[in-house]
Amino acid sequence: MLRLWLEYADLTRVRFTDRLHPASTVLLASQALRRPPLAAALPVLARRVAESGAALRPLHHLIAAQGPAPDFVTPWDGVASIEDGLAVIRSTPVRKVRAQVSAAYTGAPASTARRRFADADSGVLDALVTAMRAYFHQVLEPDWAALTRNHRQAVGEAAARFARAGAEGLLSGLHPGIRWRSPVLEVDSWRDGDVRLGGNGLFLLPSPFAGPRPRVLIRADQPALVVYPVEAPAGLDGGPAADPLAGLFGRTRSAVLTQVARPGRHTTSSIARHAGISVSSSSEHLSALRAAGLVSSRRDGGAILHRATALGQSLTSS
Template sequence: MLRIHFTPEDLTRVRVAPGPDVLWEITNSVQTLQRTDGERVFGAWRRRVRPRLPESRRLLTPLLPPHGYSPDFLTPACGDRSTLRSAVDTLLGTPRRRLRTELARLAGSARLPPWVSSLADGDTDTLARLGEALHAYQAEALVPHWRHVRADLEADRALRTRHLMDGGTEALLTGLGPDVRWRPPVLEVTYPVDQHLRLGGRGLLLQPSFFCWPAPTTLADGDLPPVLVHPIHHTADWAAPPAAAGPATGRGPLGRLLGQTRADLLRATRGGCSTVEAARMLQVTHPAVSQHMNVLRAAGLTTTVRTGGRAFHLATAEGRALLAAEDHRTGRGQGAEPRP
């Protein structure tokens, strides 16, 4: 059990991460790739990714076993993490003393290959190889699915924000799923080992993670900036081949309720899409997409995130519930979202 101890000040300093943390997604996905559970969510992704992984993945799997301890330096809590390159640069700048300490702890629970000794010594060539392995893994395992990762995390952030607005910090904490229980002033999290994290006024960052499975996780070193990384909902067809990943069109219950174009647009936003992508998929004009999205947004079924001059649309929790009800009634996608 992980027990996170809050002070009154900490309750005012709970934050939701603004987006995916690429190094957490890499580390969690490497671990999830080695597991066999979560077949309904990750099975198709595992089967597609495993044959494509570069040989450099052999540098990552020993450092990130599917169960138990993994080093904190692989997910730095400080420094520039705005891009993968900057995040990897921060990781590679880990002080030698910390490398030795964390890798020695890992060696106490797992048999490590000889090259890890060079990594613990801060050898520049070994560190460079690790950096290259992170970039290569991300390109093969994550980039093809990054649109779904981003969309589902944005949907989760919208849901957390709604919990916070409707019920405050306690509603935000209690809404993190069945593995989390709020017993004031302690947040109890299902965890493989007993660990206490005393916030002491530092607050807590809630970091949603697409590949975190099956329960939340955190850093082992309680002196590092506190973070709780937690699983999220997954779009049912997120790992499907591109040709099969588009919106399900055709007449159905939602078409009769909303109108066919709006129903198709709502289906498109299940995995997230831009105005340009929606117009191309549905073969309608950009102004038509914007007009219909305005109606869906006003009804609370979609939300729109604007970044870099582009509008990115995704279904809200209410919109996803409506789509799930249609799936259930028509026999599509039953059991596709096993976790709350």
């Protein structure tokens, strides 16, 4: 068990990651989906991993399926896109790569590629980054919007708990493997020991790829990161994928909003064509969405162009 000692300053700095980090999620998923129980629970993703085959082999060989991974492959920065995150990973100083890989490989079977990785070999680092890019695009990206919505929902539920019961209620209700015994947060992680956060604070990340136990990342002079398990979004378990907006708006209006939120030029007629409805019905749905602040419209010559507002984009996560 890992015991995190929180001072008053740490409690005032308990936060959630505001979005999923593409590169760090690749690392978590690549470890999680090599464990038979989780692969069986997420057959859609597990099938994509199997189909991707050789493209993912460097990642699977260099990063163990469980246990510690080098910190630099789960960066804080580069959250905006997979390319930003990979650029941060690739720019890690050689000295840091060597130290972290050597520490993570303690007790791991040796191989030529792993030795070169531990020596910060440029070719091996490039192969790792290429495999991580392939993992994101081939395994995660098709369901990235659903994973993002799932993250927002988990954070929203935790925020509501905090509003009702304060920090104690929040920390006590994260996961059965996490217990709050003031001033200590006990985490049934893979590590043991005591860590004093020293006022740097605590980041919380709900993830369907955390594995059977919560994971904790401790870095000097930075907030501790606790990754804890949550259920995966519907559809990744092999069942039908749910439209999260259909129950709220109805299927047709949900389809209209989803189409408007996509990149491109959207007219009343083009939206009608994509949604399979009449132009008059398209106009009615767009008017309702505009009144709700989800769509904005402007005239462009003989056509009216529509786009999703920031709120509409947030709802669709497209």
